[in-house]
Amino acid sequence: MWETTFKQDHNQAIKHRSDWFKPFWKTKKGRWKLIYPGIDEIEGLNCMLTVxxxxxxxxxxxxxxxxxxNNNQFGCSNCFANRGVARKIRMLEAHGFGVLSTKVKGKYRIYTMRCPKCGLIFDQWGPNLKRWIKHGAKCPACSKSGKLPPDAVRIRKACIEAGMTYLELGEKANYSESRVRNIANGLAYNEETAKRIADIAERIAKEKR
Structure with missing residues (x-):
């Protein structure tokens, strides 16, 4: 008899606690489905909810x-992050950059984009985007003091025209991708090598026209 009474009182207490949570569920920001436990089975503040x-x-x-x-007024953090990403992509596209991908690395998101002026593909960290745009939004190549060497410009233009990556050009010219990329960016520059790569790049672009 005592055991039956205890179970009834215990079940009644659980129901009372679950009723206390129902108003919060109705006002929780966003559109949610409670997977586990059921709304009538939430037993306390530390009850784990799968939603x-x-x-x-x-x-x-x-x-x-x-x-x-505590966070009843906040919606889905994943939706919030996606809206932020979409907003930053629109901001970059408004400045002419083509956003190729957005990937999370560690705690931050990396935006991979193509420069509209020189065609360089480069990365920017999400937290730095606003400051970077405020200071002119230039890619690493365009932000270099002075102009790129003429053959570096030829390589860039030919690759863009042919839809060719630096890896593909390197395979044709018998150079590593990093070597071609550095020369196209005006780094570790060698005029003879740059001219040879530029000539090959323009020949490939001409063949693809």
Whole structure:
């Protein structure tokens, strides 16, 4: 008899605690699906909730106290990050840069883009983008003092025209990708080598016209 009464009181207490969370679930920002446990089975502040965002499909696990109560006014962190990425891509495209990829490395996102002026493909860290744009938004090659050597410019233009990577050009010219890239960027520059690579690049571009 005592055991039956205890179970009934215990179940009633659980139901009471779960009812306390229901208003928070109704006002939680975003569109969510509660996967586990059921809304009537949330037993306390430290109960782990498995939820799915109905906008992006992200599935997360958080405590009821941290996610549902304390951060009730915040929506999906994955959706927020995606909106931020889309906003930064639009900002870069407005300055003429073609964004090729965005990848997370460690804690930060890296934006790989192509310079509209010289065609250089380079990376920028997400946290530095606003400051970088504020200071002129120039790629590593365009930001070099002075102009690139003429043969470096020829290599760049030919690669863009032919849709050819520095790796492909290096294979044709019998040089490593890093060697071709450095010369195209005006680094470790050798005039004879630069002229040879530029001649090969322009020949390939002409053949592809």
């Amino acid at each position: 799915e965002c109905l906008d992006c499909g992200a599935v997360i696990m958080r405590t009821a106290h941290h996610w549902l109560v």
